[in-house]
Amino acid sequence: MYPEGTRSELLASGEYESEHDRIMKGFRIFQKKYVYKNVIIQMILLFIAAVIQVVGIMTDGFSPVCGFIIIALIVLAVYILSKPRLTYKKLSEAIKSLDGIIYRADMYTDKIVISTIYDPETEKKDDEDAQEDTAETSEDDQIPATVIHLDQGVVDILDADDMYITYIKGTNMYVIPKSAFSENECAEMCRIYENMIGTHYRKI
Numbered sequence: 001m002y003p004e005g006t007r008s009e010l011l012a013s014g015e016y017e018s019e020h021d022r023i024m025k026g027f028r029i030f031q032k033k034y035v036y037k038n039v040i041i042q043m044i045l046l047f048i049a050a051v052i053q054v055v056g057i058m059t060d061g062f063s064p065v066c067g068f069i070i071i072a073l074i075v076l077a078v079y080i081l082s083k084p085r086l087t088y089k090k091l092s093e094a095i096k097s098l099d100g101i102i103y104r105a106d107m108y109t110d111k112i113v114i115s116t117i118y119d120p121e122t123e124k125k126d127d128e129d130a131q132e133d134t135a136e137t138s139e140d141d142q143i144p145a146t147v148i149h150l151d152q153g154v155v156d157i158l159d160a161d162d163m164y165i166t167y168i169k170g171t172n173m174y175v176i177p178k179s180a181f182s183e184n185e186c187a188e189m190c191r192i193y194e195n196m197i198g199t200h201y202r203k204i
Contacts, residue, residue, distance in 0.1 A: 011107045011189050014180030015117060018101040024092055026165045026175035029204065033158060034167070035084050042080050046073050097121075105176045107189055108150075109196060112166060114174060115145040148174070150197055157193060159203045 050073050053066050102118040116122075148155055148166055158165040164176040178186050193201040 007109065008111065009109045011109060011192055012181045012185035013104065013106045014185075015102055015104045016177050016180040018095075018098045018103065020092070020096055020099055022163065022177060023095055023098070023175050024088070026160070026163055027088065027091060027173070029158060029160055030165055030167060030173050031084055031088070033202075033204065035087075039080055039084065043077060046077050046080070049073055105180055107181075107185075109192060110149065110151045112148040112150065112174075112176075113145055114148070114176070146174075150193075150200075153200070155197075155200060157197070157201045159190060159201065 050070060053070050053073070057063075057066050100120050101116060104115045104117050106113040106115070148168060150157075154169045154171075156167045156169070158167065162178050164178065165173060166176065167173045181189070190201075190203075
């Protein structure tokens with residue numbers, strides 16, 4: 001349970017460059033911790049359903065309905081087993097264009113704020129439009145940012161050897177390299193988050 005009345009305090013702040021290989025490494029860890037557990041549970045349920053059908057055939061004899069159900073269960077099992085691999089491949093292709101983007105992670109006691117500091121594509125577009133928009137670009141412009149609230153019980157932080165994998169359950173995941181912070185900052189975040197969010201912070 002997140003402590004009530006906790007003040008929002010900045011623990012660490014650092015910049016890092018998006019790297020395809022690092023993100024995919026983090027995604028593999030994420031799949032092992034979350035996706036494969038669900039796959040095992042689903043396969044067990046399918047196995048039980050298949051056994052029930054086989055027992056039914058042995059007891060009452062074969063019927064087209066039983067045959068159809070068994071085939072459907074086999075097809076569903078193949079789909080469930082192949083889905084993690086297909087998802088991995090799709091993500092790998094989708095994030096290739098993210099290389100070179102620079103982010104800043106602000107790690108607070110109650111939230112994580114991830115801001116886009118530099119995006120080559122956006123920078124190129126801005127340069128093309130600079131002359132037209134010079135008069136209107138001002139301090140009103142804000143850096144694009146994602147705010148991840150840690151006090152709502154839907155966010156897990158996986159503390160791996162060289163990265164933090166932040167998972168918003170059922171929504172998204174973010175990979176933040178530890179190299180963006182000092183060793184002392186990482187140690188302090190570990191201490192604070194273990195106390196603040198309990199089992200939602202896991203060392204792996």
